[in-house]
Amino acid sequence: MLLNSKRLLIRNFKDSDLESFLAYRNNAEVAQFQGWEVPYSREQALRFFDQIKGIESPKAGHWLQLAVELKRTGEMIGDLGLRVIEQDARQAVIGFTIAPAHWRNGYATEAITCLLEFLFDDLDLHRVSADCDVENTGSWRTLEKAGFRREAHFLESFPMGGKYGSEFYYGMLQREWRARNS
Numbered sequence: 475m476l477l478n479s480k481r482l483l484i485r486n487f488k489d490s491d492l493e494s495f496l497a498y499r500n501n502a503e504v505a506q507f508q509g510w511e512v513p514y515s516r517e518q519a520l521r522f523f524d525q526i527k528g529i530e531s532p533k534a535g536h537w538l539q540l541a542v543e544l545k546r547t548g549e550m551i552g553d554l555g556l557r558v559i560e561q562d563a564r565q566a567v568i569g570f571t572i573a574p575a576h577w578r579n580g581y582a583t584e585a586i587t588c589l590l591e592f593l594f595d596d597l598d599l600h601r602v603s604a605d606c607d608v609e610n611t612g613s614w615r616t617l618e619k620a621g622f623r624r625e626a627h628f629l630e631s632f633p634m635g636g637k638y639g640s641e642f643y644y645g646m647l648q649r650e651w652r653a654r655n656s
């Protein structure tokens with residue numbers, strides 16, 4: 475897969491992405507609200523690279539992981555996750571990470587917008603959703619900047635570090651995407 479925005483390429487992972495990926499996965503701020511622990515070992519990263527190799531385009535019920543590359547330098551600066559849901563191939567869930575050295579440059583918003591264009595315009599999806607910890611301000615602000623609508627606030631809905639964390643759920647419909655871009 476290859477998607478193209480003004481400053482970014484969104485593409486399948488390459489073996490040469492390993493060092494960049496390991497560096498940001500081992501950053502405590504990046505991992506804080508994510509599903510892995512720091513330290514994140516080279517072995518874990520290699521296993522992850524192996525797992526994702528089998529899925530290079532959207533496949534219902536499976537996570538597709540895409541690398542975010544900065545066109546100007548060729549550097550891999552983050553990743554996007556995309557899962558078309560098994561029960562309905564016109565709905566997907568997304569996730570996103572950008573390496574800290576590149577935060578606050580609009581890259582997450584640009585990468586998500588590029589992915590949404592592909593999902594809504596090319597794949598004709600009906601709905602895309604995402605969720606995040608309510609304390610992950612960067613994440614929910616990014617989702618809102620990309621045009622997502624907050625749909626739910628689940629109080630103390632998941633166990634994390636010996637207590638319960640709360641989550642925001644966000645959604646966007648194809649018609650909302652079209653209205654936003656018309």
Ligand SMILES: CC(C)(COP(=O)(O)OP(=O)(O)OC[C@H]1O[C@@H](n2cnc3c(N)ncnc32)[C@H](O)[C@@H]1OP(=O)(O)O)[C@@H](O)C(=O)NCCC(=O)NCCS
Nearest residue numbers: 504570571572577578579580581582583606612613615616
């Ligand atoms: C969330 C994340 C992807 C944002 O990446 P980014 O490239 O810095 O985001 P953008 O530059 O596109 O910013 C989008 C908006 O969010 C705001 N924002 C980004 N990080 C923020 C933070 N830490 N606190 C408050 N606002 C923040 C930006 O200011 C911008 O809004 P504005 O233009 O109105 O000011 C990045 O912080 C990250 O990878 N975090 C760790 C992984 C993670 O938690 N991913 C989400 C899992 S649900």
